[in-house]
Amino acid sequence: MLDKTYDPHRIEAQWYQRWEDAGWFAPRLDGDAGAYCIMIPPPNVTGSLHMGHGFNNSLMDALIRYHRMCGDQTLWQPGTDHAGIATQMVVERRLEAEGKTRHDLGRDAFIDRVWQWKAESGGTITRQLRRLGSSLDWQHERFTMDEGLSNAVREVFVRLFEEGLIYRGKRLVNWDPVLHTAVSDLEVMSEEEAGHMWDMRYPLTNGTGHLTVSTTRPETMLGDCAVAVNPEDERYRHLIGELVELPLTGRRIPIIADEHADPEFGTGCVKITPAHDFNDHAVWTGHRDELQIADQPHGGLINIFTPDAAIRANEPDEDDLIPAAYIGLDRYEARKRIVADLEARGLLAGVKDHRLMVPRGDRSGAVIEPYLTDQWYVKIGPLAAPAIEAVESGRIRFVPDNWKNTYYEWMRNIQDWCISRQIWWGHRIPAWYDAEGNVYVGRSEQEVRDQHNLPADFALTQDPDVLDTWFSSALWPFSTLGWPEDTERLKTFYPTSVLITGFDIIFFWVARMIMMGLKFMGDVPFRDVYIHGLVRDAQGEKMSKSKGNVLDPIDLIDGIELEPLVEKRTRGMMQPRLAEKIAKQTRKEFPEGIPAFGTDALRFTFAALATTGRDIKFDLGRIEGYRNFCNKLWNASRYVLMNTVGAASSRDEHAGRGKDAAPTDIALSAADRWITAKLNDTITQVREAIDGYRFDLAAQAIYEFTWSQFCDWYLELAKPVLTGAHASDAAKRGTRRTLVQTLETLLRLAHPFMPFITEEIWQKVKPLAGEPAGYGGETIMLAPYPVADADVDDPAAVAEMEWVQQFILGVRRIKGEMNIPPGKSLPVLVANASAQDRAWIEHARPYLDFLARTESIRVLDDASDAPESAIALVGDMKLLIPMAGLIDKAAELKRLEKEIAKLRGDIERIEGKLANPNFVDKAPAAVVARERERLSDQGAALAQLVAQQTKIANL
């Protein structure tokens, strides 16, 4: 028997271990069933679970469990990502606490430290995924830096290089001066910030005055190679080809004509600093062959910064290219000094406040500097074209569909991918250099030596850089399955079925997987891409540590007291004032802390909120409601078990399933047949919803059936049968069997969304319910998913039960509105009853007595005999509850008036419609017929109520 109260903690603790130990998460590789596979988006190996993971994994597990129960060969591939920059930063911060930098340790020792950190913290997120109930195939867990995946990375790098799709080039990159590495365009976040616009005077060398240029970055003037004006700009046209003197440096630079100069912007003159600005670099590219530029130092492409973004020293052959006064100054210090010096010389024309877009590294937050470096690139055009085609042709389908536009937009404007990073934690680039700087690419140093006949004493040094983390992630759908080996798993599970992810990594990850999958597997990596929204807080704000509004899914599962919650939210806060604010806000929002809701409630909430194409606001009220739902299911199950375990019910009584199997001594009532038909409808709805990725509709259908049909009606209808003296043993058996089988099926239906509670209950129900579709196994997670059965449709039973419900609701409504306690028994008179009504009254009498608390039901042959009564209509039949001593005449008149007004409004609308010849002629016949029928029904009801109103009013 089930415990009296639902305690998610106790249930969840045991089942996961059992499932995993039994090996039930592994795909069954035998047989000819279809394959179904999802790759987990690998979380950061040293990270911990946030709400986004919780959401994402709840949906994936629902699909995986559904398909596993459907009998597919089902694989959910687990694994983690080494998350290069992020992980390296964490370890560096820990070193910093010891007063060291990574350079103090050296590369090898530092990497050892990172592996140590992984060993320490690497289990956290996989443990947390287990807490969510995720049925991942842990026996095959992978890590992006394990041996197999590293092999795959080298293999891909070498093959792309050999095809000319990977190259090394010196270009402007996004340089992070704090992390000392290049980052890709995607890792740069530009936001508008407050700054200044400086107007600086550059004297004309012909002595006729000066040009004024506007800039937001005055310090970069040291690297200017020209001033550009728009060729159409009348003000400056005559100066094109003249020279100006670059202040503070003594260099002379030309005035050039270029469209890039916007006459409307500032003075219309723009300084060109090709080594420190992407636009300027493009301008320079167009003018680099002009003598006045080509003759400048470095052909005009003058870098002025060190990797720290400080002003660099001069090279031996540069003379005083960089003025000594600024060398060694940080870029912002240099800015101040240069502005001051210009002002001192009368060359500063003005300063105004100006809002500008500032690019920052998404990890470090440092202002990104366009910087000239040697980097490795993937030539992306040849990879992008087939990846675009794969979506256009429908081989890959986005859900919701409109995301494909975002994908196209990016893919059609894609730039070559900078894949080298100047950090230590990651896949080392498989390239070696000799003393002359020649580069050799190969799978290993040995392979390079063999291929190029380089003797062992020929010095080679490996490229110090590592690859962008997303390079290895891009291979995830096939590298995890064993590629480049041709494994069984690869053959079975590639292409995978669906990718489930947030829109934020369409570019980082989804697009790159598609390109790499097509390139190396010759096929798409997945058929569907389901894009879900972001999990936000109850106010719709993005969750972030600095806002202090982060919810930890584990805290929702286990609950957390207020003090630990406050501590957690403010831990490691740099700004005490912010910490104080967050603490205050947390105490206000969660004065009692957060109660434990359990995993099933959390998962069901995620499913219910997963409407397509929208972010979700995570409101604690919702999870509370679904925790209550778990409780409801639990208690309903207790009721079913209490009434079936042990009773006269042997296993045989329940063993039969469906109509054919019904033994002769079992009688199924209309209620039994009705709930079976309703369940059948629900099965269809849930399956359709899951197949269409409508997790919200699936959850809603399960919720509605369980609560509003099974609990509110069927369990109540079962009571008079099970406890009443009038019911036959065959009827009792029929009801018991229906209770058990409905519950058993419902548990299987709900299992993908609430795995723990359904397993726990199923274990108790299974011995009573018999084997669903011949399944005799030990766990619900491998039991067959319910299949709808057209044979159990039963319109007669449905009609009867709807009548019963109308009758009961009619009586309840009168009681409710008249403030009569619901438990009070009342005599009911019935008038205008048809033969069918009379039969049903007879037949359904026990239900009516129990649920409507009818003391007696008397059928009147003539309604005029009735005493003063409150009225309710069931079709044409009138329910009359004598008012004497119970009901106030004025109250009943008011109630009638309200209903009459509603009917009149309705009738008026319908008459209007039917009076319109266009409607009658053009609308489909069925629609017109339905309106006519409604009019006649409403008209009859109105007549009855009006008659009643008159009668009562006249008393």
Place this chain on the structure above:
RNA sequence: GGGUGCUUAGCUCAGUCGGCUAGAGCAUCGCCCUUACAAGGCGAGGGUCGCAGGUUCGAGCCCUGCAGCACCCA
């Protein structure tokens, strides 16, 4: 500047092919501790579907314009 999405009850959201009186949960208000469940039961109130036009017999849904909000890209 370009793009995408959103706007429905106090709140959070459904609403499929254009067709019954626009639904659910939470919140609110009454009555009930009825032997599965007070984490509950029974009942009730609550809507100009962002605004303005258009198409249609019929529009929350389709079209046009406008407004507001959010996000992405430059």
